[in-house]
Amino acid sequence: MNRVILSVSLWITLLAAMQPAPLLASKKKAAKEKDSLQAYLKELPPPAVSAAAISSGSLYTPSGLLADPFADHKAHQVGDTISIQITESTTIAQSGSLASQRAFSHNSAVTGVGGTSPSFLNPLLAANSSTKLTGTGTTASKNSLNTTLTAEVVAVQPNGSLVLEARRHLLANHEHENVTLRGVVRPADISSGNLVYSYQLFNLQLEVKGKGVISDSVRQPNIVMRTLLKWLGM
Numbered sequence: 001m002n003r004v005i006l007s008v009s010l011w012i013t014l015l016a017a018m019q020p021a022p023l024l025a026s027k028k029k030a031a032k033e034k035d036s037l038q039a040y041l042k043e044l045p046p047p048a049v050s051a052a053a054i055s056s057g058s059l060y061t062p063s064g065l066l067a068d069p070f071a072d073h074k075a076h077q078v079g080d081t082i083s084i085q086i087t088e089s090t091t092i093a094q095s096g097s098l099a100s101q102r103a104f105s106h107n108s109a110v111t112g113v114g115g116t117s118p119s120f121l122n123p124l125l126a127a128n129s130s131t132k133l134t135g136t137g138t139t140a141s142k143n144s145l146n147t148t149l150t151a152e153v154v155a156v157q158p159n160g161s162l163v164l165e166a167r168r169h170l171l172a173n174h175e176h177e178n179v180t181l182r183g184v185v186r187p188a189d190i191s192s193g194n195l196v197y198s199y200q201l202f203n204l205q206l207e208v209k210g211k212g213v214i215s216d217s218v219r220q221p222n223i224v225m226r227t228l229l230k231w232l233g234m
Helices: 002-018 021-043 213-218 223-231
Strands: 081-108 125-156 162-172 175-185 195-197 202-211
Antiparallel strands (some): 125 162, 162 175
8 A cells, every 4th residue: 555655656746847847948948049039139230320410490300200201212321221133043064075096006027037937936026006095074064043132231332332241041941051142233233122133243252051951961971981982882
């Protein structure tokens, strides 16, 4: 009887200890999300604070709601944002062929010794060589990227051109993807909808990096694995 009571008390204690585990896990998850939000907010650049305009007796203020109803809201200064339509496609195809052939033949003989023609000296030397090489090779590569990013004006050049930078971090199905874009655009190339295409950017730098299940399966093995595969003939 005592053993039964002891077993029941142990089960009750275990159940009581395991019950708040989901609550503890949810609190940890909420704390982690809060920490990631704080880290994200710290990475953002501080907003530019403009000094309030002092108006001496005038009803007009430059920072008023309807102060400039005909203003152009396209990006033109540091901190402004602009949409970039990326339409990049690269296709490379190469092919080559090689055909080479070479033949060599040499004969040497003693036609006569003391008025006779000994058979063991004829031919004295006979050599033949032939080499033939034929090869073909073909390579093809095609890359395409179509997406839309929102960039920030990080600098303005003396001629008025805008230096843009855009970043995107995507996590889906344990696959990380980082996209970084930098370029220079003329204000005249920006459309009325505050949009510019990637082929209008000067000195375009576009970098796409991925890490995860897919990228690991197509990445080249390390040097130790490559040496082992080469030694096994695979």
